[in-house]
Amino acid sequence: MNGMKISIKIAVTAAALAAAAYAPAQETGRAITLDEAIAVTLTENPAMKAAAYEERAAQQQRRAAIGLRMPQINLTGAYAYLGKDIGFDFNDLKTPVNDLAGKILGSGLIAPELIPSIQGLLNPMMNADWFLTLQDRSLGFVGGEVTLPIWMGGKINAANRAARLNERTAAEQGNQTRNALISELVERYFGLALATQVVAVRQQVADGVRRHLEDARVLEKNGMIARSERLYVEFKMAEAERELANAKLQAETLSSALSNTLGRESDWRPVTALFLIGEIEEPAYYQDLAAARNPLLTEVSLKRQLAEENVRAQRSAFLPQVVAMGGGSFYNYQVAGFVPRWAVGVGVNIKLFDGLNREYKYSAAKQTVSRVGELQNKASQDIAVLVEKLYNQMMNYRNQMTSIEASLAFAEEYLRMKNSAFREGMSSATDLIDAELNLAGVRTERLQAAYNFDVLLAQLLEAAGISDEYPSYARRNDAQAVLFDGSRSGN
Numbered sequence: 001m002n003g004m005k006i007s008i009k010i011a012v013t014a015a016a017l018a019a020a021a022y023a024p025a026q027e028t029g030r031a032i033t034l035d036e037a038i039a040v041t042l043t044e045n046p047a048m049k050a051a052a053y054e055e056r057a058a059q060q061q062r063r064a065a066i067g068l069r070m071p072q073i074n075l076t077g078a079y080a081y082l083g084k085d086i087g088f089d090f091n092d093l094k095t096p097v098n099d100l101a102g103k104i105l106g107s108g109l110i111a112p113e114l115i116p117s118i119q120g121l122l123n124p125m126m127n128a129d130w131f132l133t134l135q136d137r138s139l140g141f142v143g144g145e146v147t148l149p150i151w152m153g154g155k156i157n158a159a160n161r162a163a164r165l166n167e168r169t170a171a172e173q174g175n176q177t178r179n180a181l182i183s184e185l186v187e188r189y190f191g192l193a194l195a196t197q198v199v200a201v202r203q204q205v206a207d208g209v210r211r212h213l214e215d216a217r218v219l220e221k222n223g224m225i226a227r228s229e230r231l232y233v234e235f236k237m238a239e240a241e242r243e244l245a246n247a248k249l250q251a252e253t254l255s256s257a258l259s260n261t262l263g264r265e266s267d268w269r270p271v272t273a274l275f276l277i278g279e280i281e282e283p284a285y286y287q288d289l290a291a292a293r294n295p296l297l298t299e300v301s302l303k304r305q306l307a308e309e310n311v312r313a314q315r316s317a318f319l320p321q322v323v324a325m326g327g328g329s330f331y332n333y334q335v336a337g338f339v340p341r342w343a344v345g346v347g348v349n350i351k352l353f354d355g356l357n358r359e360y361k362y363s364a365a366k367q368t369v370s371r372v373g374e375l376q377n378k379a380s381q382d383i384a385v386l387v388e389k390l391y392n393q394m395m396n397y398r399n400q401m402t403s404i405e406a407s408l409a410f411a412e413e414y415l416r417m418k419n420s421a422f423r424e425g426m427s428s429a430t431d432l433i434d435a436e437l438n439l440a441g442v443r444t445e446r447l448q449a450a451y452n453f454d455v456l457l458a459q460l461l462e463a464a465g466i467s468d469e470y471p472s473y474a475r476r477n478d479a480q481a482v483l484f485d486g487s488r489s490g491n
Contacts, residue, residue: 029269034189035471037262037270041185042178044263051174058163058170065163068156071148079140079333086135086336098126136334143329150346153319158312165309169302176295179467181261186458186470188258193270194451195251197484201440202244208436209233209240212429225428232430236437274450276398277457278478283391286464290383293465297383300376307369314362320350387463394456397449404446411439443484450482 328342
């Protein structure tokens with residue numbers, strides 16, 4: 001009688017475990033949909049903020065290049081104290097002049113009564129400093145100058161075109177960052193959704209095996225099962241606890257990773273289900289999109305154009321440069337009057353020889369164009385191959401669902417049979433545990449295949465340059481949510 005009660009208890013426990021496998025995971029944490037997660041990521045993630053700063057910096061650089069065409073106006077001021085005054089020194093002529101005057105006065109040509117008067121005039125002159133100052137040693141001025149480029153050999157035009165190309169390059173780098181973040185978000189968002197479900201499954205399994213172990217110990221004590229069968233259940237118990245601990249650690253890691261991508265710390269709970277798409281475009285469709293919209297390919301194309309502008313800039317070094325210039329002083333301090341207060345003119349600079357510096361730089365610029373061109377060709381081929389690879393891998397996981405669902409149907413039926421056999425005493429607890437674990441494994445494998453499909457879809461759209469369209473794929477008419485219990489539901 002007691003043995004019958006124990007058997008009934010085991011049957012009830014098994015049924016409860018089987019029902020628990022279908023129970024949804026406990027809903028904890030802050031709920032967030034995939035669309036909400038993408039919106040948060042694109043506004044809060046530091047990488048997006050950095051990309052925005054980079055774009056604004058490129059815009060300012062482009063505006064700065066426009067200024068190269070504008071006149072340059074400078075206000076200048078200076079004060080100087082020279083080592084000595086600037087002028088002519090005639091003091092060396094004093095002696096010859098004095099001698100000549102003495103000879104003239106002593107020659108008798110001058111009336112004696114006039115000689116004292118003449119000497120009275122000559123003496124102050126001979127004692128004076130015969131230095132003629134043109135510019136005082138202390139001087140200063142305040143003035144301005146204007147220069148206006150007239151012709152720089154095409155360098156200014158090349159610089160402006162290069163600045164616009166750099167601005168577009170920064171924008172494409174921002175798009176590349178945006179697409180990569182969406183792929184990263186999908187991986188972590190659905191990764192956490194999968195990990196959370198796996199934790200729930202592992203918890204259910206561990207709870208069920210623990211109840212089986214309790215019953216197995218009672219049955220062994222009553223001599224109804226062998227010691228080896230109880231040891232087997234203990235082995236499965238240890239295995240279930242280990243897998244549960246690993247699943248919890250994985251979920252915690254993915255939760256932190258998701259917060260990092262979102263740029264916000266929280267205990268997130270993804271609510272958008274994994275999904276599969278019934279019909280999807282051919283690889284050529286995505287390859288054509290990639291050729292036109294992939295940010296990396298666009299960036300390489302811009303770099304090639306930038307290299308061509310550098311060739312034009314280097315070629316300008318062989319051409320004359322013409323500038324108009326003018327200047328004037330507003331205030332002078334002890335500046336000689338013969339110095340003009342303003343001046344205007346035109347300057348021409350023609351570089352005749354600089355040690356072949358121009359020639360080598362021009363040649364190097366042309367080599368860079370060729371190098372970037374080859375990289376552009378390789379990048380186009382690599383992206384086309386990548387698109388095909390991602391597409392095939394994605395379709396492989398979708399196609400696997402047929403065999404996985406067949407395995408799922410078998411696992412569900414096998415568990416039902418073992419439950420029936422167990423109730424009739426025709427099957428052991430170990431057989432029932434194995435059947436339950438097998439069903440949980442198949443269900444997890446199904447979710448894993450859907451997860452792989454969704455992540456590869458995000459990577460495919462990233463390669464095609466249309467990551468922003470990912471949410472619309474999840475809302476397609478033929479998109480079906482993949483649930484743990486083995487069902488599919490249309491979105």
